Amino acid sequence: MTQLMNENGIRCDGRRIDQIRNVSIKVGVLKNADGSAYIEFGKNKILAGVFGPRDVHPKHMADQDSGILRCRYHMSPFSVTERKNPAPSRREIEISKVIKEALQPAVILKDFPRTVVDVFIEILQADGGSRCAALDAASVALVDAGIPMRDMVSACAAGKVADKIVLDVNDEEDKEGQADMPVAYMPNLGKVTLMQLDGILTPDEYKKCLETAIGGCKQVYEIQKKALMEKYFKNGEA
C-alpha cells in the first residue's frame, strides 16, 4: 500500500492538503458541437460537447413548457487501467443523472419549449474525481454554446485521507483513503447542486469537508472564467 501522506503533511502526489491538482481548460475544441470544452484535471482528460437547443428524439420526452437537459457521462474503454466495457455501466448511469441534476439549477431552458440540450461527456483518461472534472468542463461547454445560465457550476471534491481533511482527492486517495465527498457549487448563488459522500466522517469533519470542497469549487471557478475569457476576449480582459 502506498503511503498517502508523509510526516510533513505532503500527499502522495506532492500536494499540500489544501491544494488542488493542476487544472487546465480549453474552450471550443469541437467543431461540430454548439459548445465544447476540454479539461485536464490532474491526470483526468475529459471532453464535453453540448448540442442544442434542438428537436427532441424520442418525441415523448419533450416538455411543452420548457426545454429539457440530458446528460451522458461515458468512460472510454482505454481510460482506466483494466479495459472498461464500452456499454454504459450502472455507475455511469448514476453519474450521468447526478451531473444532469447538478447543471439543471444553472441552465434556463424556459424559452426553448419542446427542445433538448444534450451534454455529452467523454472520459478519455480517468484519475480520481472524474465526475467533478467532467462537470467543470460541461459547465464551460454550456456557456460556450450560449445557453442562458443563472450561474456557473464549479465542482471539486474533498475527502479524508490519513485522518486529515484534504482538498481534491486523487485516484490513490479515493481508493485507499477514508472518505470522498464530491461537491458542485454555484459560486455566485451560493448553492450546492451536487453532493455525494462515501466514507465515515464525524459531524465536525463533515462540516469541514463541505467547506473545504466549496473552497475548491471557488478556485476552479476562477480557472473556468479565465478559460472562457481566453476564447472570447483575446487579451484576457473582460
Add this chain to the structure above:
Amino acid sequence: MTSSVIIEQLKREKILELLSQGKRIDGRELHDQRSLSIESGVIPKANGSARVRLGDTEVVTGVKIQPDKPFPDLGDKGILICTAEILPLADPKAEPGPPGEEVIELARVVDRGIRETEMLDLKQLVLIKDKSVIGIFVDSSVLNTDGNLFDACSYAAVAAILSCTVPKYEIKDDAPALVEGVTSKPPIKTTPVSVTMARIGDHIIVDPTADEEACMNARITITTNSDGNICALQKGGSDGFTNEQLIKCSEIALSVGTKIRKQLEQLM
C-alpha cells in the same frame, strides 16, 4: 388539461400553502417520519427477510447467502451486493424492463449506505483467500410506491440483514460445501440508518410522500452509523442546497436516525 393534471396542480398549491404556515398536508411536523412498521422473517426460504411499510410505501427485502468467488481486487473480503427494483405492480407508471436511471440510483444509494457504514465485517466471510468467499445478496422489491423509496428500501435491507442467519460452509475437495443445520449470526458492526429529506422552498421536510416529492426543489439522503458519524450521502433533484441547509440536514439525519435505529435493532 386533463382532470388528473388539475388535481395535481391543486394538491401542489395546497402543499405549498400549508408549508408556508409550517404545516404538512398529512398533518405531520416538518421533521416527522410517517409511521414505520418493520416485520422480519416474512420469507422463510430466504436467509433473512423483512417487509417495511413507511406510510403507504411498501418494500420487501430478501437476503440470500451462498458461496461465491471474491472480487479480483478484494480477495480477503466476502461479497455484499444490494439491489433494488420497483415492481410493475407497485405503481401505474412502473413498467417491466431494464431499470431506468432512477431505479439504478435507488439501488446504488441503498448499497452505498450499507457498504460505506461498514455494517458487515466482510473479512469474516472468507473461506479461502482469493478463491472462495461467502456472498450476501440483498435484494429489495418495492411493492407499493408513495414517495421516499430510498429510506423504505434501506430500512428493509438493513432489517433483513440484521435478522438473517448465515449458513455454515466448509471446504471439501477444494469446493465449499454446506454444513447442514449449523448457522451463525451475521458479523454486524453497526446499524446504518438513512434519512431522506426534501427541500421545498426554504423548508426542509423529512420523509416526503409522492405528492411532496412532486413539489420538491431538491432531495438529500444522509446515512449515519451507530457512533453518530455521517457515512454516505446523495443529493438529488433539480435544484441545490446552501451550506447552512446541508449542515442542518446532517443534524436532522442524526436525530431522526437515532429513533429509527432503536426500532431496527429490536430485530437483532
